[in-house]
Amino acid sequence: MEIVFLAFILILSIFLGFELINKVPATLHTPLMSGSNAISGITLIGALASAGAGQSQIATILGTAAVVFATINVIGGYLVTDRMLEMFKKKELKGKK
Amino acid sequence: MNTAIIINITYVFSAILFIYGLKELSSPATARRGNFISSLGMFIAVVVTLFSQGIIEYQWILLGVVVGGIIGALAARMVAMTAMPEMVALFNGFGGLASLLVGLAAFDPKIVSQFSAAAIFLSVFIGGVTFTGSFIAWGKLSEKITSNPIMFTGQQIVNAILLLGLLAAGVLLISNPSLNNDYLWIVIVLSLLLGIMFVIPIGGGDMPVVISLLNSYSGLAACAAGFAINNLLLIVAGSLVGASGIILTQIMCKAMNRSLSNVLFSGFGSPKTAKGEIEGTVKPIIAEDAFYILEAASSVLIIPGYGMAVAQAQHIVKELQELLEANGAEVVYGVHPVAGRMPGHMNVLLAEADVSYDVLLEMEAVNPRIENFDVAIVIGANDVVNPAAREDESSPLYGMPIVNADLARTVFVLKRSMASGFAGVENPLFFKENVRMLFGDAKESISQLVREFDQ
Numbered sequence: 338m339e340i341v342f343l344a345f346i347l348i349l350s351i352f353l354g355f356e357l358i359n360k361v362p363a364t365l366h367t368p369l370m371s372g373s374n375a376i377s378g379i380t381l382i383g384a385l386a387s388a389g390a391g392q393s394q395i396a397t398i399l400g401t402a403a404v405v406f407a408t409i410n411v412i413g414g415y416l417v418t419d420r421m422l423e424m425f426k427k428k429e430l431k432g433k434k
Numbered sequence: 435m436n437t438a439i440i441i442n443i444t445y446v447f448s449a450i451l452f453i454y455g456l457k458e459l460s461s462p463a464t465a466r467r468g469n470f471i472s473s474l475g476m477f478i479a480v481v482v483t484l485f486s487q488g489i490i491e492y493q494w495i496l497l498g499v500v501v502g503g504i505i506g507a508l509a510a511r512m513v514a515m516t517a518m519p520e521m522v523a524l525f526n527g528f529g530g531l532a533s534l535l536v537g538l539a540a541f542d543p544k545i546v547s548q549f550s551a552a553a554i555f556l557s558v559f560i561g562g563v564t565f566t567g568s569f570i571a572w573g574k575l576s577e578k579i580t581s582n583p584i585m586f587t588g589q590q591i592v593n594a595i596l597l598l599g600l601l602a603a604g605v606l607l608i609s610n611p612s613l614n615n616d617y618l619w620i621v622i623v624l625s626l627l628l629g630i631m632f633v634i635p636i637g638g639g640d641m642p643v644v645i646s647l648l649n650s651y652s653g654l655a656a657c658a659a660g661f662a663i664n665n666l667l668l669i670v671a672g673s674l675v676g677a678s679g680i681i682l683t684q685i686m687c688k689a690m691n692r693s694l695s696n697v698l699f700s701g702f703g704s705p706k707t708a709k710g711e712i713e714g715t716v717k718p719i720i721a722e723d724a725f726y727i728l729e730a731a732s733s734v735l736i737i738p739g740y741g742m743a744v745a746q747a748q749h750i751v752k753e754l755q756e757l758l759e760a761n762g763a764e765v766v767y768g769v770h771p772v773a774g775r776m777p778g779h780m781n782v783l784l785a786e787a788d789v790s791y792d793v794l795l796e797m798e799a800v801n802p803r804i805e806n807f808d809v810a811i812v813i814g815a816n817d818v819v820n821p822a823a824r825e826d827e828s829s830p831l832y833g834m835p836i837v838n839a840d841l842a843r844t845v846f847v848l849k850r851s852m853a854s855g856f857a858g859v860e861n862p863l864f865f866k867e868n869v870r871m872l873f874g875d876a877k878e879s880i881s882q883l884v885r886e887f888d889q
């Protein structure tokens with residue numbers, strides 16, 4: 338039952354993803370990629386559990402490494418996306434003469 | 435209420451923020467807020483996770499977050515906009531690596547079930563391919579390694595053997611997960627190798643497809659890791675990203691009129707023998723003459739390509755745009771979906787140069803009115819304006835949708851030399867009656883035009 342439940346969530350999310358992304362205009366495709374990339378850094382919460390569970394030494398080392406890489410992915414991804422999106426402006430005010 | 439329930443409710447809230455954030459990306463006006471909302475969802479998810487009962491020590495977490503945060507923030511601040519494709523590839527690779535490590539850390543032979551072993555196999559496999567694949571893509575995009583396809587005889591066979599070996603090791607791992615975990619190490623090594631093998635035969639101009647696909651993989655890897663550790667938020671967020679990457683991949687393939695398997699396996703971009711004779715002669719023009727034509731033009735279409743990114747010409751292009759507008763002309767940009775090295779590459783560069791996003795038009799928007807443009811200026815683009823795609827059935831490009839630059843009244847092509855484009859295909863555009871070639875570095879050529887206007 339657990340598997341069916343997870344699969345159910347999976348299918349719904351994929352369909353939702355298709356619907357959402359189809360509406361993103363081509364001009365924003367680069368920020369979309371880096372932004373969604375940052376979301377894929379959600380593995381960070383899995384990494385936290387491994388790094389902090391106080392299990393075997395090997396699991397802690399692996400978990401800590403995973404935390405480092407996932408955090409780079411998350412922080413770097415969101416910041417760089419923000420930097421790009423900040424530049425997308427409509428310059429009606431002074432542009433047209 | 436116990437903590438587990440509170441955490442899960444918070445995860446639902448995070449998922450809503452991710453979804454809402456992606457929804458806000460549907461317009462440039464709201465996109466920045468959307469990104470912020472999405473990052474808020476991530477922040478909440480991370481904070482609440484720290485309160486879960488399984489976490490008893492915090493020193494390693496703190497260390498990891500501080501180190502990763504500093505590296506990520508510095509990289510994001512310092513990267514030049516022209517280097518964005520390789521930056522995205524690199525971040526993507528780190529995401530894949532994180533999923534691989536999470537899967538690996540979750541593997542405990544004493545308690546692992548067959549179901550979680552299967553999920554761990556997938557997260558390690560996809561994560562590994564994403565990691566080395568993105569790394570090779572990064573190398574190709576930053577020209578650390580050749581951006582030409584690297585091919586050798588028997589490549590497909592080697593790949594097939596790798597994949598079969600991977601699947602075999604996976605089956606052995608899943609069929610009896612509690613016995614040994616040596617197979618897991620085989621899976622890791624083989625998937626890292628497969629990631630390299632998968633990207634090396636792909637040429638630089640096909641990178642938009644590869645990056646989109648790897649983007650999708652990084653989501654799917656997170657999703658698989660979610661199954662491995664039974665975390666719903668990973669499944670939801672991972673599949674959103676997976677779906678996003680798949681859509682981008684489709685759009686890119688469609689814009690090149692090629693199937694995904696053709697992009698991945700054909701080694702497109704290796705030189706091809708010339709087909710069909712091209713009639714006409716190449717007519718060069720000097721900046722001064724080009725200026726007189728531009729001065730008289732009332733509508734101008736600018737078609738940017740990868741050459742504009744290489745020459746870093748976006749700022750001077752914007753200057754030319756302003757001068758033309760001051761002269762009373764309408765200026766718009768026609769952006770082909772695969773212009774550049776990643777989806778939306780040209781748009782980001784032009785946005786950096788302060789070009790308003792409402793004059794950045796898509797191919798479908800400019801083609802119907804292309805005959806009405808007095809001048810089309812092609813800056814460092816080649817294959818995406820090659821009329822052979824429309825006219826010559828024997829051309830490898832035939833059927834690819836292009837910006838029909840050749841149908842504008844006059845066309846200027848800014849180009850360094852007569853070398854053919856990424857596809858290695860001759861471009862009959864350069865030989866057409868209404869086309870003038872402005873040879874030289876794109877930035878330098880446009881600077882000359884700008885100087886003519888200033889005089």
